[in-house]
Amino acid sequence: MKPAPDLFEQEAAALERALAARDDPALPAEQYRAALSDLVGHFERLMRESRRLIRRSDREERELNVLNDELHRLAAQLEYKARHDSLTGALNRGAIFERASLHLQRGELSLVVLDIDFFKSINDAFGHPAGDAVICEVVNRLRSATSAHAGPAEIGRVGGEEFSILLPRVDIDGAVRQAEAMRQAIAGRPFDCLPGRVVTASFGVSWTPGNGAFGDAYARADEALFEAKRGGRNQVRAGLADAH
Structure with missing residues (x-):
């Protein structure tokens, strides 16, 4: 069975490169900056995706709350109709x-x-x-x-x-x-x-x-x-x- 894909494979690789740069005192400054820039780019992408997912989650939660309220309203209507006369509103x-x-x-x-x-x-x-x-x-x-x-x-x-x-x-x-x-x-x-x-x-x-x-x-x-x-x-x- 094939292993499940790593959703953060690129970010993990960028983090490994940044850690390697941190631990190599002889690495030129340009390579330090390149590793840091690569890590920052992936971090910003994750921030954007997180914000998008949070907005989407909030929207879906609001929609679910609206649907839940509608279900409660419909249930109350069905309960009322099951117990009341449709013409007069008196109990059936x-x-x-x-x-x-x-x-x-x-x-x-x-x-x-x-x-x-x-x-x-x-x-x-x-x-x-x-x-x-x-x-x-x-x-x-x-x-x-x-x-x-x-x-x-x-x-x-x-x-x-x-x-x-x-x-x-x-x-x-x-x-x-x-x-x-x-x-x-x-x-x-x-x-x-x-x-x-x-x-x-x-x-x-x-x-x-x-x-x-x-x-x-x-x-x-x-x-x-x-x-x-x-x-x-x-x-x-x-x-x-x-x-x-």
Whole structure:
């Protein structure tokens, strides 16, 4: 196998000549100067190459930092898109169910589920773009209504016109009051995206103690929602409390 080439072969030879000149007291001055000049020339070349490599390394490091920042940004975007509804920015079904289970591991949880009343008739009468605008406006009004209350609330879109709101560490009475505020926020004034038309929603509420099963909480809230619709819509109903 051939040995790897010496990248500094010429410089090493110039250094050997300079050392030999240094150690030869009988060497004429001209040869001293020639050996020194040769060594200086190679040293200057190495200095220029070193500066060029340092500049190149700095540029590549900056480029790598830019790429790293871009990768982090893209990863954050992908994480956001994986957990959020693309139309409204609310949490999606998987994320809201995951968050609910985490909350129940830490303590009690009230769950509000709601469904926009007669949403199909909105799509049929005004078209799907108007229906999308209604959904976005519903989420905005839910955000406004929940922000007026103490404690965190997490809003998720779990179906076309179906939503879930998580109210951790809120008892059933407090959750019913918040759901009523949400109902009023939606029904209280016409939607700008519809010509003077009021939109309403029906609500079901459940409460579950810590370590309870979210599936049971959702089933009870969904049953309460069904009762609200059967009772005439545009109202809030509470499900039976968990027996635990």
